[in-house]
Amino acid sequence: MTIDTIPTQITPATPDLSGMQLVYQAPEALADTQTHYCPGCTHGIIHRLIAEVIDELGVRERTIGVAPVGCAVFAYEYFNFDGTEAAHGRAPAMATGIKRVAPDKIVFTYQGDGDIASIGGNEILAACVRGEKITVIFVNNAVYGMTGGQMAPTTPPGMVTTSSPLGRDVELQGYPIHLTEMLAMMPGVAYAARRSMHSVAEIKRAKKSIRKAFEAQLQGLGLGIVEILSACPINWRLDPSNALDFIRHTMLPVYPLGEFKVHEALQKR
Amino acid sequence: MAVSGTVVIAVDRCKGCELCVHACPQHVLRLDEGYNARGYHPVVLDESEKHCTGCSICAIVCPDVVFTVYRQAPQKRARAA
Numbered sequence: 001m002t003i004d005t006i007p008t009q010i011t012p013a014t015p016d017l018s019g020m021q022l023v024y025q026a027p028e029a030l031a032d033t034q035t036h037y038c039p040g041c042t043h044g045i046i047h048r049l050i051a052e053v054i055d056e057l058g059v060r061e062r063t064i065g066v067a068p069v070g071c072a073v074f075a076y077e078y079f080n081f082d083g084t085e086a087a088h089g090r091a092p093a094m095a096t097g098i099k100r101v102a103p104d105k106i107v108f109t110y111q112g113d114g115d116i117a118s119i120g121g122n123e124i125l126a127a128c129v130r131g132e133k134i135t136v137i138f139v140n141n142a143v144y145g146m147t148g149g150q151m152a153p154t155t156p157p158g159m160v161t162t163s164s165p166l167g168r169d170v171e172l173q174g175y176p177i178h179l180t181e182m183l184a185m186m187p188g189v190a191y192a193a194r195r196s197m198h199s200v201a202e203i204k205r206a207k208k209s210i211r212k213a214f215e216a217q218l219q220g221l222g223l224g225i226v227e228i229l230s231a232c233p234i235n236w237r238l239d240p241s242n243a244l245d246f247i248r249h250t251m252l253p254v255y256p257l258g259e260f261k262v263h264e265a266l267q268k269r
Numbered sequence: 270m271a272v273s274g275t276v277v278i279a280v281d282r283c284k285g286c287e288l289c290v291h292a293c294p295q296h297v298l299r300l301d302e303g304y305n306a307r308g309y310h311p312v313v314l315d316e317s318e319k320h321c322t323g324c325s326i327c328a329i330v331c332p333d334v335v336f337t338v339y340r341q342a343p344q345k346r347a348r349a350a
């Protein structure tokens with residue numbers, strides 16, 4: 001490539017905004033920084049939904065987020081509230097400690113499927129058994145994203161990953177874990193739902209579910225968990241829009257969407 | 270006249286994932302041929318055929334909070350006042 005064929009860097013256009021009303025802008029709780037996520041990764045959408053909910057509830061000044069190990073390991077860098085980092089899978093334990101020492105704080109964990117369903121399975125079970133008043137955002141993309149797309153406990157049967165090159169064989173590797181349904185059975189859980197990022201309507205429903213999970217904590221009802229089916233275009237070897245189709249056709253039959261448990265106090269709304 | 274709106278694009282935040290391009294009901298978004306500071310082809314508003322309505326769908330699907338959405342203020346109220 002010669003010098004004169006290198007395209008020039010584009011400058012942003014400034015449209016005429018006279019007579020225009022602001023309809024949407026970035027939430028205050030979201031930091032004005034670029035994220036490290038791959039193009040088309042829906043982690044960014046989930047971050048934004050959490051930030052919007054926290055702004056709407058007006059609790060930004062007393063929110064503490066707990067980041068996992070995995071792709072979202074730097075999640076605390078992307079919010080305009082306090083955040084910390086837990087050991088792999090131990091975010092519910094750390095959130096328990098923060099919430100018990102400072103009960104007026106709004107504490108949530110942000111965990112991937114490898115973090116919460118594999119190494120941290122016991123931690124989330126124990127937190128639900130104790131009925132901790134925390135909120136858990138569980139991002140399920142069916143693979144270990146950060147380490148290169150290996151098979152996770154949540155990988156659907158038959159799915160090809162770098163550690164299951166012939167597809168997940170249920171005879172050999174077992175069935176995917178349905179963590180949210182499992183946790184919904186526990187009395188300490190006030191709200192449990194599974195949502196997805198594959199369409200505009202589902203993104204809107206996911207926001208409502210995240211809001212209910214935070215309201216469960218605000219009202220002291222118990223633990224609120226929202227599982228969100230998320231795209232991983234890089235490790236699924238798909239472009240971003242086809243990755244959304246993969247959620248639709250491969251993940252939805254395995255992971256039905258919906259609310260599995262809604263506390264009575266949350267149903268009145 | 271149909272509802273009109275516009276989007277302000279934070280060019281250097283865009284990673285060129287095209288989720289907004291596929292989601293836009295008016296098909297007024299496309300990727301630019303140039304590059305942004307991070308080396309991606311960023312999204313641009315191309316109103317040569319249709320016009321943006323300010324529906325915010327691009328902002329809902331965008332993983333990188335690239336869009337700020339504006340919509341024309343209601344005309345009827347302006348006349349009544």
